[in-house]
Amino acid sequence: MKPVIALTKGRLEKQFLSFFASLGYDIDPLTEKGRKLRVETDEFAFIFAKGPDVTTYVQYGIADLGIVGGDILAEIQPDVYDLLPLPFGQCRMAVATEKGKSWSNQKKYIASKYTAITKAFFKDKGESVEIIKLEGSVELAPILGLADAIVDIVETGTTLKENGLVIDEEFMEFSARLIANRSSLKIKRKQLNPIIEKLQQKENE
Amino acid sequence: MFLPAGSQDQIGEKLNNQAHVNQMFRTVVQRRDYKAIETPVVEYAETFTNPHVGMDFSKLLKWFDREGEIEVLRPDWTTAIARALMKQHRSQLKWFYQGSIFRQDKNGIESRQAGIEIIRTDALLGEMESLFTAVDFLSTLSIDNYMIELGHTGIFEYLTTPLELDEKEEGLLRSAMHDKKKDVVYRLVLEKGHEEIAEQLVTLTQAFGGISVLDDYMEKWQDVHELKEIVCLLKKLFNALEELGDIDVTVDLGRVRQLPYYSGTMFRGYLTNSGEICFSGGRYDKLYKQFNQNISAVGLAFDVDQLAKIIEPQLEAKRLCIVASPNTHIKAEKMRRDYPECRVDIQYEVPQVGEYDQIINLANEVTG
Numbered sequence: 413m414k415p416v417i418a419l420t421k422g423r424l425e426k427q428f429l430s431f432f433a434s435l436g437y438d439i440d441p442l443t444e445k446g447r448k449l450r451v452e453t454d455e456f457a458f459i460f461a462k463g464p465d466v467t468t469y470v471q472y473g474i475a476d477l478g479i480v481g482g483d484i485l486a487e488i489q490p491d492v493y494d495l496l497p498l499p500f501g502q503c504r505m506a507v508a509t510e511k512g513k514s515w516s517n518q519k520k521y522i523a524s525k526y527t528a529i530t531k532a533f534f535k536d537k538g539e540s541v542e543i544i545k546l547e548g549s550v551e552l553a554p555i556l557g558l559a560d561a562i563v564d565i566v567e568t569g570t571t572l573k574e575n576g577l578v579i580d581e582e583f584m585e586f587s588a589r590l591i592a593n594r595s596s597l598k599i600k601r602k603q604l605n606p607i608i609e610k611l612q613q614k615e616n617e
Numbered sequence: 618m619f620l621p622a623g624s625q626d627q628i629g630e631k632l633n634n635q636a637h638v639n640q641m642f643r644t645v646v647q648r649r650d651y652k653a654i655e656t657p658v659v660e661y662a663e664t665f666t667n668p669h670v671g672m673d674f675s676k677l678l679k680w681f682d683r684e685g686e687i688e689v690l691r692p693d694w695t696t697a698i699a700r701a702l703m704k705q706h707r708s709q710l711k712w713f714y715q716g717s718i719f720r721q722d723k724n725g726i727e728s729r730q731a732g733i734e735i736i737r738t739d740a741l742l743g744e745m746e747s748l749f750t751a752v753d754f755l756s757t758l759s760i761d762n763y764m765i766e767l768g769h770t771g772i773f774e775y776l777t778t779p780l781e782l783d784e785k786e787e788g789l790l791r792s793a794m795h796d797k798k799k800d801v802v803y804r805l806v807l808e809k810g811h812e813e814i815a816e817q818l819v820t821l822t823q824a825f826g827g828i829s830v831l832d833d834y835m836e837k838w839q840d841v842h843e844l845k846e847i848v849c850l851l852k853k854l855f856n857a858l859e860e861l862g863d864i865d866v867t868v869d870l871g872r873v874r875q876l877p878y879y880s881g882t883m884f885r886g887y888l889t890n891s892g893e894i895c896f897s898g899g900r901y902d903k904l905y906k907q908f909n910q911n912i913s914a915v916g917l918a919f920d921v922d923q924l925a926k927i928i929e930p931q932l933e934a935k936r937l938c939i940v941a942s943p944n945t946h947i948k949a950e951k952m953r954r955d956y957p958e959c960r961v962d963i964q965y966e967v968p969q970v971g972e973y974d975q976i977i978n979l980a981n982e983v984t985g
Contacts, residue, residue: 473892494796595892597797598867599764601826 415603416457418466418475424588427500428479435610464488476596482586483565487526493592496612501588507580508572509561510554523553524563551575623726634925639715642731645754651713656697662687669907670696671877678719690719698734699904711735732918743915744882745857751896758928762890764865767854768872768883769847780809794873797822825869878904893923935959938973945979
């Protein structure tokens, strides 16, 4: 049975495929997949899912390996091997607020998709905040008065800027990472080691 | 009416298989001269969360009793048995248990275990006996697609001693090793100014596989007495298992303990088709330090749920229906004894064709 690799759909998928092609793998079946969520190449079976679901598929052994953002891993902390960083998908976690915002002495409302990271960050600072969970477009929250600030990933900062937000503080850096199912890594080590080593060699170059 | 998340009813074949696994386990361990022990389902949280044991409080099923003490549903057999054994006669060395543990994790709330505890025994003897019991039991269940993994807590402990880590730093490094997160392992150790140890630990995260891993490290650590001893021990166990039968054995020298009480060899059995862990255990002499006891202790626990999932369905006995009337019910009841191998049901109505394998009709018989 071919090793199964779970890929995060969207931006990371495109970056991974060009990285994968640079390692000499044939990616034609993957670029021509259309809307299919499961595609096989000569060597691997790929499944395409949202980042958090990639960790679930890997944790439960449906996929042997997964490509997922470090931000998702920090938020969910799945029970998987978190083998290595990959040279794409770089971003950082930041607190951002409206330009010129003056902080009141009241307890702050923070909107974020990353509630666990937000909680840990403010707990570490010794500051009590109310966290409001949003699923996306969190930049809207301060503009519409839902929250005083947001905690979100920032790549170029363009989205923040275009929505009138500025970074208050940056506190974590991430990249895409390679994860593995705990049992698969041991049981299928002969099948998985070559690809892991190839990904690692490229990372070290 | 709904069940809480993680709880589930057990019915039919699944229950039959669980009963079969438990019955076979009992047969195997009694044949190997183990004695049964059972601890209560309700205990104090402190038994499991004190620094010697260190279980994660958030995963326990807990409540306050009338005095304000926190009580829990038994989350771990080994710890509970250690507490109980402190009151037992010292001559008994080998114990077995069967029953549920309760924790909130990915497997739900309740999982059924069957396990062994061996105390006050020569270290190698106890470890061999644990592993051989695992092989004996899995063979009795006709399970042969499995792999046994060996590891040792002492490698990480030895290599990190010069780092003089505080509790938080040690926790972070242990967690990064557990996740085989090489970049973080390297960074954390480098921050302590030990590049050589950083490189050694990173290499260790990849030190898993067959006997060649042990051969490589035997050479690598030939001048480091403590580590060489550990590799020698793992090699003895590895070879013993291979010699015993055609068993797939592997080692992971980068494995770290997950509970503070593990202190030496660690073992784990993987079902190779599903990847599920069917047993785990190891040495935990440290657990008895909380009772000021310096004794050897080792054991392992089988996951009955996982084993029940993969064994062949147990053949059910032939179904026989005796059709009786109120007048012939006693005769029918006595007739049960003539069919000790069958599942015998008594009905007052003739059942549908095909419902039973055999039907005996006494309904119209006249009794004296």
